Amino acid sequence: MTSAGVSDAVAPPPVLSRADRTVIGVLLVATFVVILNETIMGVALPVLLDELDVTAAVGQWLTAGFLLTMSVVIPVTGFLIQRVPTRVLFGVAMGLFSAGTLIAALAPGFPVLMAARVVQASGTAIMLPLLMTTVMTLVPAERRGAVMGNISIVISVAPAIGPTVSGIVLDLWGWRAMFLVVLPIALAAMALGLKWVSSVGERSDAPIDPVSVVLSVFGFGGLVYALSSIGQPGGSGSVTLWASLVVGVLGVVAFVLRQVSLQRKDRALLDLRTFGVRTFTITSALMMVMMGLLLGVATLLPIYMQNVLKLQPLTTGLLLLPGGLLMGLLSPFVGRLYDKVGPRILLVVGTVATSASLWFATTFTASTAAWFVLAFHLLLSLGLAFSFTPLFSSGLGSLPMRLYSHGSAVFATTQQLAAAAGVALLVSVMSARAATLAASGDAAGAEMGGIHTAMLLAAGLSLVAIVGALTIKGGKAEAPAGH
16 A cells, blocks of 8 residues: 555545546547547658658658647646636637648648648647546546556557558548548547536636747747758758757747746746656656657658558558557556556566667668568557556656646647657658768668668667666655645
8 A cells, every 4th residue: 555545445545426437538539539640640641742742851740740739739738727617628629620630631732731730739739638637636546557547548559550540541532531530530529528528626817928838839849840950951051950959949948947937926837846756757758758759650660661661551551550459458457557566667668678679670671571560560569558657657646736737738748849859850860861872872772771770760769768767766656745
């Protein structure tokens, strides 16, 4: 038993009411639908590059721009969750997502499709912090591992099966159908949510700080744009790249200083006192590494399978499906294990498996058998399944209740920024290396060489995650003071 709950030895932890279970269930379904769109572009990207006549460095913005928008909008959600009724905020989120999905289905070209992805991302950005804050508020500490296991299904499986869904739909109906298939599900989830979701937590009436919003746009936007410019003409010598990097760094520094000043009056857009908790800080950093690797590799893999191995979109999607199903099967099991053994053992297993899979991927060539790619993806999926649940549970569970909404927003902001950076960095490195090889006369092996270099970088970054996992405290996590 934990020292935080002596009475738990006498009485079992409270059971969630039917109303609370309904709220969490609806939010889970809605979150699954919106997060699915984070990787639904993966298998479709090679097709879209051809049909819309854009390069890989430009086309990757359909994913990186989606994630960048989320990283800019999410800081506002910690503020909104405390000030807007849950049902209203849910309606706004799903309304934006549905509108963006419809625009994407009707988009005549790349600019409109890019704009539609931004609208989609604005709705998606609200859903994840809203779900996390609701769960942390309603679910007792003794049962969070199991519930977070279900959330991990949403967070890990939705992006994992995105390539499968888009591969099947692409093969049957074309890229516009990817959005037309999702739209009725999103509308149904919105209708159910507006009927069943009730307000959670207490409301506050502090005004929003527009300066913080502007600083977050320039800070996060500048950093990701700089990373994306690596693969553009001019590469690391580009004036635009360095200007964006300077703007991004200065913007983030100014944003942080602004929040530190405002949080003394409880008016911060993003309360950074969450980083005063050691476990939260470490798990946030680990989540950034893992999400960057997941989304970056998820973008590279379909390009490798279709452009290098010459597999069809349907075949690509089907080969990636077992990994998504494995994560779905393992996540509840990992959640129950977390409640028994705590985060460290699970994280070490997860980060080691993830790293091993990425080093294995560095051996891929233009003639690698599809079964080896399947084995890689299964091992990667196993590693991610053992990582996400303990990261979310131990990170958010280490915070006092008053910081739940800000902790959820901070977690989601850093997570999405890292995912956007991961996509931008790996695709840019791939593009830059491929361009160098093509210029030297190795046009045939240029794309494979670019993918190999990007996978080497991903494998190297995965070693950082293993070191971080070893620094997490062992044993069962205790509920912090203030619950």
